[in-house]
Amino acid sequence: MKFITANFDQYDGKDIQAYIGLDGFSGLKKAIEMGPLATIEEVKESGLQGRGGAEYPTGRKIEQARIEKAERKFVICNADEGEPGTFKDRELIKKDIYQLIEGMIIVAYCANANEGVIYCREEYDWMHEHICTSILKCKEMGYLGDNILDTGFSFEISLFSGAGSYVCGEGFAMCESMEGKSGRPRSKPPYVKQEGYLNYPTLVINVETLSAITAIMKFGTSNFTDLGTPDCPGTKVISISGKVNKPGVYEVPFGKTLEEIIALAEGVKGDKRIGFVQIGGASGGILPESALKTQFTYRELKSKQVSVGSGAIVVADEDDNILDYLENVGQFFIHESCGKCVPCREGNRQLEILLGKFKHKTATIDDVKMYKDILDMMSEASLCGSGRTEPVPFKTAFTYFEDAFALGGSHEIL
Amino acid sequence: MKYCNVTIDGVKINVPDDMMILDAAKQAGIIVPTLCHLKGISATGACRVCIVETGGGKVQTACSFPVAEGMMVKTNTPKIREMRKTILEMIIANHNAECTTCVRSQSCELQSLAMIYGIEDSHFKKKFNQEPVDMSSATIVRDQSKCILCGRCVSVCNGVQNIGALGFIGRSIDMHVGLAYEHQLSESTCINCGQCIVNCPVGALKERDYLSEVQLALDDPTFTVVVQTAPAVRAALGEVFGLPMGTPVTGKMVASLKRLGFDYVFDTDFAADVCIMEEGTELLNRIRAGAHLPMITSCSPGWVKYAETFYPELLPHMSSCKSPQNMMGALLKSHFAEIKGIDPAKMIVVSVMPCTAKKFEVERQELEVDGIRDVDFSITTRELGRLIKKAGIDFKYLNDEKFDDFYGDSTGAAVIFGATGGVMEAALRTVADIINGNDLKEIEYTVVRGIQGVKEAKVQVTPDFTAKIAVAHGGKNMHFVMDKLAKGELSDYHFIELMACPGGCVNGGGQPIVDAKAKMHIDLRVERAKALYHEDSNILHYRKSHHNPSVMKLYETYLDAPNSHKAHHLLHTSYQRRD
Numbered sequence: 003m004k005f006i007t008a009n010f011d012q013y014d015g016k017d018i019q020a021y022i023g024l025d026g027f028s029g030l031k032k033a034i035e036m037g038p039l040a041t042i043e044e045v046k047e048s049g050l051q052g053r054g055g056a057e058y059p060t061g062r063k064i065e066q067a068r069i070e071k072a073e074r075k076f077v078i079c080n081a082d083e084g085e086p087g088t089f090k091d092r093e094l095i096k097k098d099i100y101q102l103i104e105g106m107i108i109v110a111y112c113a114n115a116n117e118g119v120i121y122c123r124e125e126y127d128w129m130h131e132h133i134c135t136s137i138l139k140c141k142e143m144g145y146l147g148d149n150i151l152d153t154g155f156s157f158e159i160s161l162f163s164g165a166g167s168y169v170c171g172e173g174f175a176m177c178e179s180m181e182g183k184s185g186r187p188r189s190k191p192p193y194v195k196q197e198g199y200l201n202y203p204t205l206v207i208n209v210e211t212l213s214a215i216t217a218i219m220k221f222g223t224s225n226f227t228d229l230g231t232p233d234c235p236g237t238k239v240i241s242i243s244g245k246v247n248k249p250g251v252y253e254v255p256f257g258k259t260l261e262e263i264i265a266l267a268e269g270v271k272g273d274k275r276i277g278f279v280q281i282g283g284a285s286g287g288i289l290p291e292s293a294l295k296t297q298f299t300y301r302e303l304k305s306k307q308v309s310v311g312s313g314a315i316v317v318a319d320e321d322d323n324i325l326d327y328l329e330n331v332g333q334f335f336i337h338e339s340c341g342k343c344v345p346c347r348e349g350n351r352q353l354e355i356l357l358g359k360f361k362h363k364t365a366t367i368d369d370v371k372m373y374k375d376i377l378d379m380m381s382e383a384s385l386c387g388s389g390r391t392e393p394v395p396f397k398t399a400f401t402y403f404e405d406a407f408a409l410g411g412s413h414e415i416l
Numbered sequence: 417m418k419y420c421n422v423t424i425d426g427v428k429i430n431v432p433d434d435m436m437i438l439d440a441a442k443q444a445g446i447i448v449p450t451l452c453h454l455k456g457i458s459a460t461g462a463c464r465v466c467i468v469e470t471g472g473g474k475v476q477t478a479c480s481f482p483v484a485e486g487m488m489v490k491t492n493t494p495k496i497r498e499m500r501k502t503i504l505e506m507i508i509a510n511h512n513a514e515c516t517t518c519v520r521s522q523s524c525e526l527q528s529l530a531m532i533y534g535i536e537d538s539h540f541k542k543k544f545n546q547e548p549v550d551m552s553s554a555t556i557v558r559d560q561s562k563c564i565l566c567g568r569c570v571s572v573c574n575g576v577q578n579i580g581a582l583g584f585i586g587r588s589i590d591m592h593v594g595l596a597y598e599h600q601l602s603e604s605t606c607i608n609c610g611q612c613i614v615n616c617p618v619g620a621l622k623e624r625d626y627l628s629e630v631q632l633a634l635d636d637p638t639f640t641v642v643v644q645t646a647p648a649v650r651a652a653l654g655e656v657f658g659l660p661m662g663t664p665v666t667g668k669m670v671a672s673l674k675r676l677g678f679d680y681v682f683d684t685d686f687a688a689d690v691c692i693m694e695e696g697t698e699l700l701n702r703i704r705a706g707a708h709l710p711m712i713t714s715c716s717p718g719w720v721k722y723a724e725t726f727y728p729e730l731l732p733h734m735s736s737c738k739s740p741q742n743m744m745g746a747l748l749k750s751h752f753a754e755i756k757g758i759d760p761a762k763m764i765v766v767s768v769m770p771c772t773a774k775k776f777e778v779e780r781q782e783l784e785v786d787g788i789r790d791v792d793f794s795i796t797t798r799e800l801g802r803l804i805k806k807a808g809i810d811f812k813y814l815n816d817e818k819f820d821d822f823y824g825d826s827t828g829a830a831v832i833f834g835a836t837g838g839v840m841e842a843a844l845r846t847v848a849d850i851i852n853g854n855d856l857k858e859i860e861y862t863v864v865r866g867i868q869g870v871k872e873a874k875v876q877v878t879p880d881f882t883a884k885i886a887v888a889h890g891g892k893n894m895h896f897v898m899d900k901l902a903k904g905e906l907s908d909y910h911f912i913e914l915m916a917c918p919g920g921c922v923n924g925g926g927q928p929i930v931d932a933k934a935k936m937h938i939d940l941r942v943e944r945a946k947a948l949y950h951e952d953s954n955i956l957h958y959r960k961s962h963h964n965p966s967v968m969k970l971y972e973t974y975l976d977a978p979n980s981h982k983a984h985h986l987l988h989t990s991y992q993r994r995d
Contacts, residue, residue, distance in 0.1 A: 167587065184584060189461035189480040341565070341584070341591030342462050348506035351589050352540045372539055379502040382475040382495075383464045 005229060005237045006210065006217045007253045009098040016132065018139040021100040027145060029219030030104050030111075034153055038068065038112040045112075045215060048223045049235045054080055054171070054208030055283060055311040056387065057300065060215070063205065066195050067113035070203035075115035078180075078199065078206045079106055081122040082164050082171040085283035086334060087314035090239040091209035093251045095122075095129055098213065099136045103159065105212030107145060108219060110157045113205055118159040121176055124166040133161050168338035172386050173198065173206040175340060186340040187386035210239050210313075230256035234299035238310065242267040244317035245274070254298065261294040264317060274319040278327075278403070282311020284334050285391035287398035288324070307398050324403045325361045328396060332357055335392050346389030349380040353396065364410040373400070373407075420485040425492060437468055437478035437489055442936070448491050449500065449529050451507070451566050451617055453479040455936045458571035463564070464503050465529065469493055501533050509540035511618065512561035518619040523929040525617035526564060545592060552600035554779050555608040555624055555772040563593055563620035568932075569612035576918060577891030579722070581606040593620075605725050609718035609891070609916045610772030610796075610925015615932075623772050623926060626793045627803055633764040633792070634677045641764045642752075643678040644744045644823075645669060647685055648770035648834030648921035649797045651947035655928040656801030657811040661940060664947040664955075667816020672804045673768075674817060683819045684767065685826030687744035688833045688842070690970070691715065692961035694987055695737045695839075696846045697978035699911055708732045710886075710901070710909035713839050715739045717777035718916025718925075719894060720991065727898050728993035733912075736988040738790070740833065741767050741774055742783050744823070745790025746986040751974045752823060760788055767794045770834065770924035773916065783989050796926025825966040828952030828959035835945035836889035836920035837864035837871060840913040844885075845960045848877050859959055865949075867919055867941045869893040884909045890918035922948065 004010065013020035021027075033041040046061030067075070079102065083091040094102060106118050120133055137159050140146045148156045162180055169175045170185040173194035179185040180199055198204025214236070218226045227235040234256040243249040246267035254263055260279065270276055276291045287308030289296070296302050300310055318327060335350045356373050359365040365373075377393035377400075384390045400407055420433040427444040436459070441448045452463040459479045466478040469490040478491070490496070508530060515521050545560040565584075570593060573582040581604045585594040595604040613621045633641050654665040673681045699711050714720055714735045723734060738746065745767070749760040767774060774794040777783070783790055795803070804811055818824065829842035841861045848856055863873040864887045871887040886909060888897045894914045900906050917924045919941025930940055958964055975983045 169587075184587070186584075186587075189459065189477065191482065336588055339588035341587045341589070342460070342567075344462070344464050344503050344506055347565070347588055347591065348510055348540075351543060352506060352509070355541050368539060375498065375502045376506075379499045383467050383499050383503065385461055385464070385477075 003229070003237060003253050003255055005221065005226065005253065006094070006214050006239055007098070007251075008217065009101060010093070011097065015097045015099060016136070018100060018136070018143060021098075025220060026100055027104055029216045030107055030145070031151065032219050033108045033111060034151060038114070041108065041112050041219070042068065044223050045218065048218045048226050050211065050214055050218065051300070052208055053210035053214065053238070053313065055085065057310065060207070060211055063195075063207070064109055064112050067115065067203060067205040070195060072203050074117060074200070074202045075113065076199045076202060076204040077106055077110045077113060077115045077118045078176065078204060079118065079120045079212055080171060080176065080206050080208045081120050081126070082176065083126070083209070084123055084168040084171055085312045085314060087243050087280070087316040088241050088283055088312040089243075090241045090251045090313060092126060092129070094209050094213050094239065095126070095133065099133065100140070101213045101216045102209055103136060103140050103145070105214070105216040106159060107150065107157055108215055109205065109207060109212060111150075111153070111155050115205065116156050116158070118157060119162050119180065119199075120159060121162050121164060121170075121180065124164045127163065130161060130163060137161070167340070169340045169386070169388050172388055173204070174386070176206060177204060184340070186342045187388075189385065231297070231299055233301055238298070238313045240313045240315060242315045242317065245271045245319040245322070246317050247271055256299045258298050259295050260289070260298060260315070263298055263315065264294070267317075270317065270319050272319070274321065277318045277320045277322045278324060279318065280316045280327075280395060281308050281314070283314045284331055285388065285394050286311045286314065287394050288327075288402065289398065290402045293402070307394070307401065309394075324399055324406045325357060328399055329354070329357050329361065331395050339389070343385035343389060345380045345384040346392060349376045349389075350392065352376055359410070360407050362410075363408065365407070366409065370407065370409070420483060420487075422483045422487045422489065424489040431483055433483060433485065435483050437470070437476070437481050437483055438466060440483045441468075441478060441489070441491060446491055447933070448478045449532070450479055450932060451525060451529065451564065452568060454568050454571060454615060454932050457576055457615075458568050460567050460571070463507070463566050465500060467496060467499060469496060475499070501535065504529055504533055504535055505538040505540055507564050508535065508538040509542050510544050511564050512544045512559070518562070519622050519625075520619035520929070523931065524619060525931050528931075543589075547592070550601050551624070552602035553606065553608065553624065553776075554602070555775040556601055556606070556610060556613060557622050557624055558601055559620055559622070560592055562618050564618055565591060565593065566617060567593075568615045568617065569593060569621060572611045572615045575892070577607070577609060577611055577916070578895045579605055579607055579891055582612060607718045607721040607725065607891070607916060608773035608776045608925075611917060613772065613925050614923075614927060614929060617932065623796050623798065624775055625799060626775070626795050627799050630766050630793050630795060630803070633766070639762055639764045640679045640758050641677070641766060642680040642682060642748055643673050643766045643768060644682045644684045644687070644741070644748075645673070645768040646741065646770055646834065646921065647688065647831045647948060648924060648927070648944065649768050649800070650951075651834060651922050651944040652770065652927045653797050653801060655930070656798065659812065661930075661938065662943040662946045664951055666951065667818070668811055668814040670819055671814040671817040672809050672811055675809050676803060676807055678766070680820045680823070682744065682748070682823035683826045684740050684744050685830035685833070686823050686964070686966065687740035687747065688830035689827055689961035689964040689967045690743050690747070690987065691737055691740045692829060692842050692846050693967065693971070693978040694743075694983060695735050696843050696850065696961075698735055698737065699843065699847060700850065701979065703910060710884075710906055710912045711735050712912045712914055715833065715839055716915045716917070716921075717771065717773035719914045721773065721776070721994065722891065722894060722916060723898075724991055724994040726895075726995070727902065728995045730898065730901060731991045731993070733901065734991055736990065738783060738987055738989050739777060741769060741794065742777065742790040742989075743987045745778075746785050747970070748823065749788055749790065750785065750986055751970065764792045765790065767791045768797065768800045769794050770797050770921045770927045772796060772925040774926070782992070785986055798926060798928055801928065822966045825964055826956065827961055827964050828956040829961045830964075831951045831956060832948050834921040834948045835865070836867065836915055836941075837887045837913065838920065838948070840864045840885060840887050840911065842961055843911065844875060844883070846962045849960060849962065851877050851881065864913075867939065870896055883911065885911050885913075887913045889915040889920050891916060919945070
């Protein structure tokens with residue numbers, strides 16, 4: 003299935019003429035032809051939702067950005083792909099960056115923003131030169147700069163490298179980071195779309211979402227909505243990793259079962275059974291093997307307390323211990339929490355202690371209550387989306403693997 | 417302004433639509449707990465203690481989330497209570513809760529929330545910062561084991577004081593409040609103002625305590641121990657003993673100091689009058705010579721370090737006058753020692769100040785006279801409160817007593833030094849009289865009073881001379897004025913008063929702790945200043961520094977004249993670059 007990744011391996015990812023030869027920038031031209039309002043309607047029609055993990059309807063997001071009035075307005079491409087098990091944005095940048103840039107231009111044109119930034123994660127420094135060169139080529143060809151394609155619309159893009167903090171993928175933390183401050187989320191309201199980078203209206207939008215916009219404009223909305231299911235149209239670019247034979251990036255239409263998707267990676271290493279899978283990134287839900295018939299759609303996953311998230315699927319085999327896995331996820335959050343709000347900072351610290359007790363079978367009924375209290379409090383009272391979703395793997399693991407959370411000193415199961 | 421209808425815990429109210437839920441709840445008679453919130457200064461939403469439900473089960477922080485038309489807020493649901501308790505228990509687990517030995521016990525906002533929420537013990541494993549206490553500074557002690565990372569000190573140091581000494585370093589469980597490059601406080605740009613202390617909800621920041629040294633001196637009969645009290649102390653000391661804010665307690669303060677065993681109880685106000693004589697004369701000389709104008713006051717040691725650190729190139733604008741605290745010390749150890757026949761080496765001068773920066777000031781070598789320190793120990797209003805309590809003195813029921821003669825004599829001009837604009841007004845009262853050669857009746861320069869951040873005015877002193885003046889208080893406002901001065905925009909100004917603390921000394925870093933909740937509803941800068949203006953207009957006989965008979969006598973018999981050679985030797989100083 004190739005829609006967003008249609009250009010993958012069709013050219014070297016660098017040659018702008020080759021990209022144009024593949025009908026590159028036809029999406030932009032179509033958007034210009036239709037005008038911003040109709041283009042926004044088109045994106046709405048496609049049902050596209052934010053592919054970074056927040057799942058916000060993209061059309062509405064661009065519309066809201068358009069309404070904001072200010073001296074300056076920014077479109078930031080969120081390429082701070084730091085979600086463990088997620089590497090699809092890397093491929094989209096490496097193999098088809100022009101599609102991404104084209105998406106940025108379309109969005110900026112619709113939102114009436116004149117300044118764009120690609121906020122790229124620090125660990126992708128080996129792609130920084132590629133990004134800059136591609137931006138310059140677009141500028142040389144007149145797709146960036148003043149009066150793009152004689153529309154009177156001007157747009158520039160620059161590259162900003164993060165400094166390695168996971169939470170900078172959050173809109174406000176990203177703005178803070180770009181302003182030269184520590185990457186910590188601000189309190190809302192006002193929202194990023196109103197007062198983001200340098201306190202100007204800012205539209206933060208994920209690499210895949212931007213790439214999808216280009217593809218939708220190029221191939222037509224109906225070709226996108228024909229894919230997937232009626233309530234969850236289109237495709238998703240998925241990163242599969244873990245104990246599979248062929249980890250990698252796969253584009254799939256929504257509606258496939260988890261099993262079918264994992265099969266694309268040619269099964270589990272060593273012919274073992276699947277133990278469990280984590281879906282959507284570090285703060286994604288964990289499902290047991292028995293749930294693999296679940297369809298990969300926003301609604302179906304939600305019914306299992308899981309979300310699409312970034313589209314990461316990490317596969318563990320039957321020998322992997324769920325508590326070891328959770329400990330690992332917890333350590334990631336302890337390492338990456340920005341530290342600003344109590345629920346995320348202290349919650350993760352205490353969770354690690356409690357997980358240790360479960361692991362060593364010394365947990366008491368009190369510990370179980372604390373475990374649940376912390377998770378409830380974190381998911382409702384954390385300052386940013388990161389803190390609010392961190393409890394998901396811990397909650398789903400508790401739901402689906404209750405044996406692992408047995409109390410110490412007895413075999414009583416809660 | 418648009419208004420909206422909001423229901424909070426069933427109470428319907430109509431409030432401006434940009435109001436935060438926290439303030440709206442107050443109007444509905446509901447107190448939402450807070451820790452990191454500081455009215456007008458910090459609403460970072462970091463502590464999450466003020467969470468409320470805003471309809472549809474959504475949870476928001478009341479301090480940072482505005483009301484909206486039709487909003488149904490619930491502040492006291494089982495869910496909210498449970499989450500608040502979990503949050504508080506987690507904060508306590510991250511806090512070195514040595515409450516019985518903590519200086520902030522009973523003025524600790526975390527302690528009082530723990531009591532309200534019935535938290536007898538935190539279920540969570542204790543894990544708090546193990547960094548050693550930073551004792552490097554002469555003024556402020558930083559104990560990170562008690563820091564709850566609310567960020568109030570950071571907000572004040574950056575947003576209000578514009579110093580930026582304190583900031584957050586690191587992330588997650590390693591995040592802590594620190595100085596640039598992890599330096600110690602004494603190596604930083606900290607100006608010692610202590611605004612971080614009076615805004616800390618817990619005991620993570622406190623003044624360097626010199627009470628044991630003072631007690632040792634008091635207990636040693638071979639020393640003559642002399643105490644002086646700054647004007648702003650009398651405006652706030654009563655709060656330590658439960659008296660309403662703004663109650664002047666001058667007489668009770670003097671009575672308690674005498675009971676504590678100080679041999680002489682004097683008033684820094686005396687030196688404030690001397691300061692006006694010196695500074696006023698210096699100003700007139702500069703105006704005549706047309707040199708280094710505008711002249712800037714030098715009473716606030718926080719401001720002095722600020723100038724040395726951030727505007728060293730503008731130091732020539734500083735008045736060379738020592739602060740009243742040090743003028744007093746220098747005079748006590750010279751003139752007073754001489755007339756009483758006391759060996760200055762056997763005299764201990766203690767100052768009670770509303771200020772933490774004064775502790776740094778007394779250690780400045782350039783202030784010493786012939787190798788003798790002007791003031792030996794500077795203690796804060798809070799420390800004096802503790803000293804009085806420890807001695808078992810029932811402060812509230814003391815009868816008023818008077819300062820000892822001569823060095824206890826003062827004027828209304830001196831007492832208003834404690835509020836922003838006070839030094840300016842005192843100087844104007846004297847300078848205008850001198851220039852006009854008569855005793856002017858119009859002496860209340862209300863234009864320089866009040867808590868507006870920067871006050872600029874033209875004061876017509878004579879038909880031919882109009883003084884251009886500016887008054888600013890708090891780091892951010894000082895920065896505003898100094899920036900203009902640096903750009904040459906104030907070259908036609910004559911005199912500028914700058915005070916490091918917002919509101920001036922009444923709101924100094926050494927003043928009694930007022931919790932953030934109380935500060936939401938009262939402006940202590942205004943309330944405490946009232947006590948001082950009351951003394952000026954209703955209590956004190958003389959209201960101009962040059963009318964202080966004892967000060968006049970001092971000049972006649974000892975100093976000759978303001979800015980004389982002797983006055984310079986004792987009462988003036990120099991500054992150093994610290995950039």
